[in-house]
Amino acid sequence: MTLKDLARELGVSTATVSNAFNRPDQLSPKLRAHILTEARHLGYSGPDARARSLRTGRSRIIAVILAESLTYSLNDAVSSELLSGIAEVLDTRGHTLLLLSGRQNAASVPGASSIADGFIVYGLMPSLKLFSDLPPERPLVAVDFDIEDHATVHVDNEPACYAIARHALRTPTRRPAVINLRLTEQPCNGRIDDDQALLSAERTITRARLAGFQRAFAEAGIDPAEVPMWNIEENTFEVCTPVIEEILDLPEAERPDLLLCMSDRIALTVVTLAEQRGLRIPEDLRLTGFDGIAEGQYRAPRLTTIRQDSTEKGRIAARMILGMEPAESRVMTTEMMIGDTCP
């Protein structure tokens, strides 16, 4: 049952049926009512979205391309908050959300994606071939990374990390350490040696966060090069655990008494594993996080962290895509939250 069938059945033109569904003002109310009634009666449930999107060039679909697998992204608090902000705005404007992963089968991205009216890309590396395959005329907003000729949304990573490190270093500290998130060029889950290719040129956020920490170290008279660093490959409890166990199980003389973590997930894992070992927080171990996820604030000890509003970040990106606000480069401010883990 197509629009054409329906038109023939009713003895009107296809244009009129189309108007009955799309432009009520173009035909008499009586005829319109008749058409809609008959449509329902004959089992026609409105114009086919496929044909419509071909003809109009618009689908009311916005694609979100995520750096990690969908599985990860949906479970991670930060990226699902981002998605939820995006969804919120799209929903109110009658748009829908298509989820794509830029990771494994990136092949499927260009194919499926050309159906979308716009793209929100989260945390990818700008060098990816992927970008050249996206239809160049449709809007694209980059979140948490930089790419030329496109709008971006960020938080003030460097100043925020500087501020929280400065706060942490006000309390005398013997052995500070940093737990990075996806910092190294090559995958590395564990201690970062001197000789490892350190900073991937493209990981702009991670680099900015580390730079903030290091600025505070230098200012406090600590040589940043002397501060031990670990790296975490994926922001999950499971992947964090072995690395953190390695740190906490160091002999007491070597064990850090301050851990600057690049995410709350990492920090929460530290809390869990430290509790299991009977370490007292903050007496034996102080730590800071990043993100300000809800889970970190529900229960004692509440995390000392940088709160970024990922939901709002998503809203902004969505509004930019829909043209509700200028698509420009935007840096959001964050807020330091002093919790119990580093008073």
Added chain:
Amino acid sequence: MTLKDLARELGVSTATVSNAFNRPDQLSPKLRAHILTEARHLGYSGPDARARSLRTGRSRIIAVILAESLTYSLNDAVSSELLSGIAEVLDTRGHTLLLLSGRQNAASVPGASSIADGFIVYGLMPSLKLFSDLPPERPLVAVDFDIEDHATVHVDNEPACYAIARHALRTPTRRPAVINLRLTEQPCNGRIDDDQALLSAERTITRARLAGFQRAFAEAGIDPAEVPMWNIEENTFEVCTPVIEEILDLPEAERPDLLLCMSDRIALTVVTLAEQRGLRIPEDLRLTGFDGIAEGQYRAPRLTTIRQDSTEKGRIAARMILGMEPAESRVMTTEMMIGDTCP
């Protein structure tokens, strides 16, 4: 730049270009290579998904229609695990995920949805007009509710709740209580009075869970009608909090010493608020959850709960939609996890 333009430019037919992209065996490798090279060169990034989906009738998009708002669904551990299972399967088969909410602007659903090749519907009520608007010939799988003529995926709610309640009632209990999730016909966030229209006929899961609890009560010689019940409208910390405060702040003689909760989120909120009040778990208060979310197992006290594998539930639904397994009615088993909150 369209396929037709490219064909003209190269002096071949559109069919040949189409074959170059879709059926390598239909033309000489040499010509194919030439076409692909030139395509890239001239800025043609493959067949347009809109036109293709119109012509072939397939889009490689599966729509997931969620009962709650997208914002909620993306933040809730259970539904995002479900999504993640779905995404995992779709991803490996080159399909993508379109997220729709069946709630507020249900109007946008039929319009946008006819682009999808199939539908996974989560937790909706089958009476919704929505269903009649979906293209009837495309596959539909219902998750966590029943609808005629369609495949469904479930867990064994009643037996699972019976089992955990039985376990909880083995320890002598003076004042058991139940905290339901979305049980009442009319929205109600708080104590359920006798005169409230109790069981929405359509909320099959919730009803099944309560039935399981009540069977165990009866068996333990407790009149189910005497057990006080509360109701929670939305499975979030914020919405749970006032109700749980109401319960925990009852005079000690009235305060329940066993709380059977219909979700881990509710149970976790109880843990948080009980800790704040200095109540000892399980000495002063025992409680059980439902879902088995990761957050409930990380930190002490670990929840005593029913673990359902929502990720696997999603995988099954996705496989059914893609025809990788028979689309029939399926009941998954759950596992009781004895944690610290009700040993």
Added chain:
DNA sequence: AGGGTGGACTGGAACGATTTAGTTAGCAGC
């Protein structure tokens, strides 16, 4: 009566691909 106006409806050309049913050329076999 003639001209102008505007509302209601229609015809048919796109939109950009896929696919069926060919056509053509080359070559082997007899």
Added chain:
DNA sequence: GCTGCTAACTAAATCGTTCCAGTCCACCCT
């Protein structure tokens, strides 16, 4: 030289809409 076969390619119909450019008619104004 004819037939038959295959590989390589093409012409044209088709998918289900939308929307531009009209047509038609009733009505009003002068």
